Amino acid sequence: MTVPRNNDIMRNLLNFLFNYGYWLLFLLLEVASLLLLFRFNSYQGSVGFTSANRVVGQIYAVSAEVSSFFKLRTVNDQLTLHNIHLQAENKALREALKDIQPDAQEETTAHALQEGGYDIIPTHVINNSLHLPDNYITLDKGAADGVSPEMGVVNGNGVVGIVYMVSKHYSLAISLLNSKSSISCKFKHNDYFGYLKWKGGSSQHALLEDVPRHALFQKGDTVVTSGYSAVFPQGLMVGTVDSIADSNDGLSYLLHVRLSTDFACLDNALIIANKSQEEQHALEAKAIKE
Amino acid sequence: MLITFLKRFGWFWVLVIMQALILNNVHFFGYATPFLYIYLLLKFDANMSRYSLLLWGFTLGLAVDIFSNTPGVNAASATLLAFSRPTLLKLFAPRDGAEDFSPSVHSMGTGPFIRYASMASLVHQTALILLLTFSFAHPLVMLLKVVSGALLTTLCIWAIEFTRK
Numbered sequence: 001m002t003v004p005r006n007n008d009i010m011r012n013l014l015n016f017l018f019n020y021g022y023w024l025l026f027l028l029l030e031v032a033s034l035l036l037l038f039r040f041n042s043y044q045g046s047v048g049f050t051s052a053n054r055v056v057g058q059i060y061a062v063s064a065e066v067s068s069f070f071k072l073r074t075v076n077d078q079l080t081l082h083n084i085h086l087q088a089e090n091k092a093l094r095e096a097l098k099d100i101q102p103d104a105q106e107e108t109t110a111h112a113l114q115e116g117g118y119d120i121i122p123t124h125v126i127n128n129s130l131h132l133p134d135n136y137i138t139l140d141k142g143a144a145d146g147v148s149p150e151m152g153v154v155n156g157n158g159v160v161g162i163v164y165m166v167s168k169h170y171s172l173a174i175s176l177l178n179s180k181s182s183i184s185c186k187f188k189h190n191d192y193f194g195y196l197k198w199k200g201g202s203s204q205h206a207l208l209e210d211v212p213r214h215a216l217f218q219k220g221d222t223v224v225t226s227g228y229s230a231v232f233p234q235g236l237m238v239g240t241v242d243s244i245a246d247s248n249d250g251l252s253y254l255l256h257v258r259l260s261t262d263f264a265c266l267d268n269a270l271i272i273a274n275k276s277q278e279e280q281h282a283l284e285a286k287a288i289k290e
Numbered sequence: 291m292l293i294t295f296l297k298r299f300g301w302f303w304v305l306v307i308m309q310a311l312i313l314n315n316v317h318f319f320g321y322a323t324p325f326l327y328i329y330l331l332l333k334f335d336a337n338m339s340r341y342s343l344l345l346w347g348f349t350l351g352l353a354v355d356i357f358s359n360t361p362g363v364n365a366a367s368a369t370l371l372a373f374s375r376p377t378l379l380k381l382f383a384p385r386d387g388a389e390d391f392s393p394s395v396h397s398m399g400t401g402p403f404i405r406y407a408s409m410a411s412l413v414h415q416t417a418l419i420l421l422l423t424f425s426f427a428h429p430l431v432m433l434l435k436v437v438s439g440a441l442l443t444t445l446c447i448w449a450i451e452f453t454r455k
Binding site: 129 | 307310311314315317320323340341344345347348351352355356357358359360361362363365366369370373421422423424
């Protein structure tokens, strides 16, 4: 008659848990980590687990303030250079304009964008990375300033990325240097278009995929946003064609694009809010349903 | 008790902030990034309970993740490191030493401590790079990243130990 008593079983179980319970804790924590990892892609509420949360945002904002002070010299140089270019361009344009129509209006980019149904929110980049497989950019404007997901981010040189998540005062944008980034682009001088992707490697180059085989272009051509996606207006600078190859299936071209934005020194940026984006999305969703 | 906790808490934040603001931006040859924050896990007393080790590891990793926009990646690898630390310590600590000690160049000797630190960073770095890339498309690049990152981390740990002595 050696039936184990309940008491013994309980004690053994407790002993076992006491000695090996850390295995359970270990598995629990690993599962929690992996859940975080996999849900990040689809779960908007996880903004608290990114650098766009309040505390981390503030720390990065201070750090960015300090480092942008040290960058001032470079920024100054760039601005001067830019200024000279603009002056030259301005002069050339004025002269060209004089010949065509003497009473035309002058418009700045920001002004032109606002006229075209886009709102502009100036912002600063406070955190940025280049070398991860998926890079994100933290910006110091959030929902309180009118930022919402799916808005475009640009700077003086070209396209930077798309807003992904927003908290009250900060937002997280998908950089062009992210495997999730896909931006509809076209050539400046005609309307053949493709999708701009990034698959790791250099922070100065990206790939333009799905360009049809009959498209007309050559090396050095300028690539701009197509404006089809409602995130960016048409014609924003993206980069120039660096080299031309065939896609894996041979049905389209695969272009290496040299990005005009220097992601290694981002500071000032503009968030572009398209006023009619919701309307376009609703229309497109309806069309897909029917 | 409270003082020990505050000390650990202080180290925690110093290491996390240092990782976020400085070390995450270091990419030697485009491959090697030091993950010095694991120093905290390596320095805990030898007889610290496995439970608190795991919890510290997870929290530390999660804090680094939140700063670097890689949710779960550092948390998972730091938890793995915390889990394997008692085994690593048993492997490399001198057998005739005291029962309870804080692992350091002093208490273990330079050789054993460096072996312990490098093995720990290798475990951590392997898990980290695997989760970060999440594909076996470029095994050689991954291997290079793991080895160079672990080497650099060990070097940093050794440097801190050296200056603290």
